[in-house]
Amino acid sequence: MISFKNVSFSYKSFKKQVGIRGTLKDLFKREHVNHTALENITFEAEKGEILALVGPNGAGKTTLIKLLVGLIEPSTGNIDVLGFNPYKKSNKYLSQIGLVMGQKSQLTWELPAIDTLHLIKAIYRIDSKDFTERLNYFLNLLNLKDKVAVPVRKLSLGERMKFELIASVIHYPKLLILDEPTIGLDIESQRAIHKFLLHLNQTEKTTILITSHYMRDIEALAKRIMILINGQIKYDGDIKQLVNTFNKGNTIIVKTKSELPDEILGYKIKRGSEENSWEILLQAGESYYELLSYLTNNFQIESFHMKETPFEDIIFNIFTETKESSS
Numbered sequence: 439m440i441s442f443k444n445v446s447f448s449y450k451s452f453k454k455q456v457g458i459r460g461t462l463k464d465l466f467k468r469e470h471v472n473h474t475a476l477e478n479i480t481f482e483a484e485k486g487e488i489l490a491l492v493g494p495n496g497a498g499k500t501t502l503i504k505l506l507v508g509l510i511e512p513s514t515g516n517i518d519v520l521g522f523n524p525y526k527k528s529n530k531y532l533s534q535i536g537l538v539m540g541q542k543s544q545l546t547w548e549l550p551a552i553d554t555l556h557l558i559k560a561i562y563r564i565d566s567k568d569f570t571e572r573l574n575y576f577l578n579l580l581n582l583k584d585k586v587a588v589p590v591r592k593l594s595l596g597e598r599m600k601f602e603l604i605a606s607v608i609h610y611p612k613l614l615i616l617d618e619p620t621i622g623l624d625i626e627s628q629r630a631i632h633k634f635l636l637h638l639n640q641t642e643k644t645t646i647l648i649t650s651h652y653m654r655d656i657e658a659l660a661k662r663i664m665i666l667i668n669g670q671i672k673y674d675g676d677i678k679q680l681v682n683t684f685n686k687g688n689t690i691i692v693k694t695k696s697e698l699p700d701e702i703l704g705y706k707i708k709r710g711s712e713e714n715s716w717e718i719l720l721q722a723g724e725s726y727y728e729l730l731s732y733l734t735n736n737f738q739i740e741s742f743h744m745k746e747t748p749f750e751d752i753i754f755n756i757f758t759e760t761k762e763s764s765s
């Protein structure tokens with residue numbers, strides 16, 4: 439379905455010299471600078487997969503999406519999507535993909551969303567009966583039935599994004615690309631969009647590639663995650679596996695009736711947020727049986743529970759560690 443082989447991409451830009459002399463020099467001879475946004479990217483995705491692409495700002499996510507939709511051509515390497523070279527922008531290829539960009543709208547601002555949808559129907563030559571049935575089905579699913587005649591500018595952000603989604607999938611795309619589709623949305627709208635995407639993926643086997651800075655999106659949707667840092671793939675695989683590999687440890691929260699020392703059996707004890715609560719960091723996979731039995735035998739313990747490291751923190755640690763090791 440998607441195949442990237444040793445794909446690199448560099449943006450070319452002009453070097454701007456400082457001062458009036460520099461500006462004058464620039465008029466006659468401009469120096470080019472190359473910025474490598476993606477370096478040697480190789481991955482494949484199968485039909486029906488939901489693949490999450492994450493990375494810090496400037497990692498190269500949007501560049502990868504631009505390559506996928508054929509807006510730019512790789513500097514080196516090969517891309518094949520659904521048997522096409524995206525850069526050739528053949529109509530046959532474009533009719534099989536859908537794109538949602540959270541920061542850009544494909545709906546006409548002054549008109550009701552239904553008008554844009556009719557335009558899309560005409561462009562993709564969707565059969566009228568099929569279009570009406572599919573549209574009604576989606577409108578019901580996303581609870582938008584009474585919003586079709588409202589001008590887009592009067593819709594809430596959540597309603598608009600739902601219409602954006604419908605506009606990008608009404609023509610039965612085999613591949614749906616979503617760039618920050620839930621940006622700025624409340625949790626309810628985010629959840630509605632997750633539900634819709636999972637439903638589409640299950641019923642139509644739509645392959646989905648999503649980028650998001652919200653780890654909620656990633657956890658709700660994808661089994662596979664690809665982490666892009668400085669234009670390179672740092673991790674590509676199962677999300678659960680990622681947690682097992684990169685989670686440094688979990689924290690036990692202990693509540694006591696009395697003070698605890700700074701260290702027990704070699705474990706550092708930190709004060710928790712509440713009175714007489716304590717945090718003890720355990721290494722991943724470490725057994726805590728001995729520690730708990732020591733605590734219960736030697737102190738008055740009220741309760742204890744394990745706090746797993748949130749997925750978001752694990753991803754954040756991967757981002758910062760890579761940054762530190764490359765600087």
Ligand SMILES: Nc1ncnc2c1ncn2[C@@H]1O[C@H](COP(=O)(O)OP(=O)(O)OP(=O)(O)O)[C@@H](O)[C@H]1O
Nearest residue numbers: 449451473475493494495496497498499500501502
């Ligand atoms: N048109 C351009 N000309 C020159 N450099 C560019 C251009 N577009 C992007 N870049 C650079 O390429 C790198 C990758 O940018 P890209 O937009 O793909 O990152 P991103 O992962 O999508 O970031 P974000 O999460 O902030 O959207 C960045 O260093 C960026 O400054």
